Amino acid sequence: MLALVAGLVAPVPALAEVRTPGQCAASLDCTAAEIDRMAMADRLEFLRLVQSGPAAGLGAADRWRNIEGVLSFFLDHGLGAPGTWVSHVDAGILEGIERGVALALGRSADDFGNPGSARWADYLTRLHRGELTVRNVHDRAWSEAEQASTEHGAAVAEQVHGIAPTAVERRFFLFSEFYRWTLRNRPVALDLLLVYAALLNPVLVVRRVPFLDWLTDVRESAPSRKGCEIAYAYARLDPVNGAFGTLDLLLAYIPELYEEFEATR
Incomplete structure (x- = not known):
């Protein structure tokens, strides 16, 4: 059981190593633990930089605008402070997107233990190949990737950190x-x-x-x-x-x- 729980999260960098949104978007290797420590404004900036930067080369410069809307809502209402259930779930989603981009670009084979990473990589690869032009096919692939990342974030919150919603x-x-x-x-x-x-x-x-x-x-x-x-x-x-x-x-x-x-x- 301990091994299973440990496998839910990537190694946690020391507090001094927490990087800026720009650094995370460039490297695509910030862990969910690092993202959890980001303020919501920084997460929004991070997601936008991932889209306008590395994801743009895959044809995904605007494929997470709906998540931008959620982050803006959290920011305006003071929700998702570091260490909360909402924060961990959100960090799992963003980590999955980030690692999915890294996998799709061939930068790494490490999914950071996040099942959403491979799903996002598959989505991005198919999007780049022009295989997701039919709306319901696209939306299903997108949703399945986010669902996997979301469930992983919830598991980290509840099983690793013992935080229930x-x-x-x-x-x-x-x-x-x-x-x-x-x-x-x-x-x-x-x-x-x-x-x-x-x-x-x-x-x-x-x-x-x-x-x-x-x-x-x-x-x-x-x-x-x-x-x-x-x-x-x-x-x-x-x-x-x-x-x-x-x-x-x-x-x-x-x-x-x-x-x-x-x-x-």
């Missing part, structure tokens, strides 16, 4: 899971939107495809930023004691997001 964090996380589920299940999501439209918003019957395209566009930060605001508000209210089904989440999440979508047209 708070009730609010757990409910907020449920909404993020719903977002990733939507990316992986586009046809089902469109059917659910049709059910929602029949119940509450007939206009969405004909607008559901462009709306879903906007909502799940990883190259946009506005939908994820707004989605986080809505999800956090619901998470703090603890509706129905946090017991949601997929349709419940849709009914809670979609109305305000659809208003945001219409405002952008």
Whole structure:
């Protein structure tokens, strides 16, 4: 068991060795432990530099803008301080992206023990080859990579550091899971939107495809930023004691997001 837990994390550099966002983006070898010690503003800068720098050569200069939206939300609300459950999960996601870029570029074969690294490398390789031009194929590959990185970050928080999510964090996380589920299940999501439209918003019957395209566009930060605001508000209210089904989440999440979508047209 100890060996299994130890394998979840890469070696932790000494505190004096913590690098700047620019250094991490250039080297692509900062560990989740280092990223955990970064302020949220530095993580946002780091992700942007990875995209505009090494990832750009793989055609991924804008493929994590939705995560930028999440980081901006955390920054504005003072969430994700180093050492918290949110911080460790976020660090796992960013480490997976960073190492995925390194693997795809052939800089290293070390995934840092993060299952998301290989997933991101596969995603980036396929993207660079032009194999992800079909929307639902692209979104599934992207979501599966982020899911693996996210689950790794949660395992590090809970199994290595013994930190469980708070009730609010757990409910907020449920909404993020719903977002990733939507990316992986586009046809089902469109059917659910049709059910929602029949119940509450007939206009969405004909607008559901462009709306879903906007909502799940990883190259946009506005939908994820707004989605986080809505999800956090619901998470703090603890509706129905946090017991949601997929349709419940849709009914809670979609109305305000659809208003945001219409405002952008």
